Amino acid sequence: MLLDLSKLFGKSKNSKDLAKERLKLVLIHDRANVSPQFLEMVKGEIIKVISNYMDVDEDSLDIQMTRTKSEDGDSVVPALVANIPIRSVKNSGK
Amino acid sequence: MSEVIVITSGKGGVGKTTTTANIGTGLALQGKKVVLIDTDIGLRNLDVVMGLENRIVYDLVDVIEGTCRIKQALIKDKRFEGLHLLPAAQTRDKSAVNPEGMIKLCEELRNDFDYILIDCPAGIEQGFKNAIAGADRAIVVTTPEVSAVRDADRIIGLLEANELKNPKLLINRVRQDMVKRGDMMSMDDIIDILAIDLIGVVPDDEKIIVSTNKGEPAVTDNKSAAGEAYRAITRRIMGEDVPLLNLGSEDGFMFKIKKFLGLKVN
Numbered sequence: 001m002l003l004d005l006s007k008l009f010g011k012s013k014n015s016k017d018l019a020k021e022r023l024k025l026v027l028i029h030d031r032a033n034v035s036p037q038f039l040e041m042v043k044g045e046i047i048k049v050i051s052n053y054m055d056v057d058e059d060s061l062d063i064q065m066t067r068t069k070s071e072d073g074d075s076v077v078p079a080l081v082a083n084i085p086i087r088s089v090k091n092s093g094k
Numbered sequence: 095m096s097e098v099i100v101i102t103s104g105k106g107g108v109g110k111t112t113t114t115a116n117i118g119t120g121l122a123l124q125g126k127k128v129v130l131i132d133t134d135i136g137l138r139n140l141d142v143v144m145g146l147e148n149r150i151v152y153d154l155v156d157v158i159e160g161t162c163r164i165k166q167a168l169i170k171d172k173r174f175e176g177l178h179l180l181p182a183a184q185t186r187d188k189s190a191v192n193p194e195g196m197i198k199l200c201e202e203l204r205n206d207f208d209y210i211l212i213d214c215p216a217g218i219e220q221g222f223k224n225a226i227a228g229a230d231r232a233i234v235v236t237t238p239e240v241s242a243v244r245d246a247d248r249i250i251g252l253l254e255a256n257e258l259k260n261p262k263l264l265i266n267r268v269r270q271d272m273v274k275r276g277d278m279m280s281m282d283d284i285i286d287i288l289a290i291d292l293i294g295v296v297p298d299d300e301k302i303i304v305s306t307n308k309g310e311p312a313v314t315d316n317k318s319a320a321g322e323a324y325r326a327i328t329r330r331i332m333g334e335d336v337p338l339l340n341l342g343s344e345d346g347f348m349f350k351i352k353k354f355l356g357l358k359v360n
Contacts, residue, residue, distance in 0.1 A: 015277045016280070027244065
């Protein structure tokens with residue numbers, strides 16, 4: 001039923017496309033071989049550097065390996081995505 | 095010149111043993127001298143798939159440990175001239191074999207055989223390391239499922255890290271009807287993801303189960319679609335250019351085949 005509805009609205013996707021998409025994502029993690037400890041280290045260093053210039057919310061900082069379209073738009077490349085909430089910018093950098 | 099080929103997959107149950115049995119028998123039917131080595135210590139199965147389970151006296155561990163000579167442990171397949179099996183030990187564990195022992199064994203077998211096929215256990219632990227140690231090249235078996243393709247990718251990485259460059263991909267149990275309706279990844283999809291050369295595609299075939307029931311590899315069955323695919327793979331291993339069977343892929347299929355096989359790409 002759900003499948004039929006989604007077909008009506010033109011949103012149907014073959015299950016093999018879903019498989020391919022999921023595989024590509026999971027393989028980026030597998031191939032990059034990044035452990036949670038590795039990401040924690042990166043996170044710590046980033047906080048250290050950014051803290052020199054601004055006050056960030058360390059607890060809600062989120063950093064992960066993901067994938068994104070490359071610049072030519074053809075291939076998919078791994079990307080490091082960091083979401084760093086800023087509390088305030090320090091003025092010392094003027 | 096002899097070659098040592100390891101058949102591996104990472105994931106279990108994708109058809110490593112069946113593939114080893116069929117390619118080995120196929121090579122023997124082509125007049126080659128072949129030995130199949132089962133390295134799955136404790137979970138041996140190549141013997142039953144080959145229908146040779148009643149003839150085991152010595153095994154791989156006996157040879158490695160020097161309990162017997164290699165020739166004493168080799169089971170000669172009376173049905174196919176030139177085909178031999180070195181069975182795994184069933185009552186030992188993987189630690190009874192080490193990579194050095196396997197390298198030495200493969201080197202000695204090179205003197206007497208054209209092809210030495212190694213049936214690798216599932217996993218990436220000791221058994222895998224033993225199986226690939228003496229190999230010149232590798233065939234990675236996968237099926238069109240996310241779990242098997244994911245594990246194949248891991249194995250390809252590990253093979254390349256261990257100097258087994260340019261492994262070849264065998265896609266097993268492809269169902270043409272499912273590929274056509276978009277419910278199974280096609281060979282193009284899988285090659286796109288794994289980015290390695292293809293050695294062949296084997297259709298899902300009931301006859302494989304029938305042949306395993308009997309202990310007679312399907313490659314000897316002229317009516318079996320999987321057998322036909324294995325005969326083609328055998329010839330590709332021997333260096334022939336054999337076109338792939340059409341298993342209902344998308345358009346541009348033939349072109350891609352040629353491209354991936356390194357045949358005339360226009």
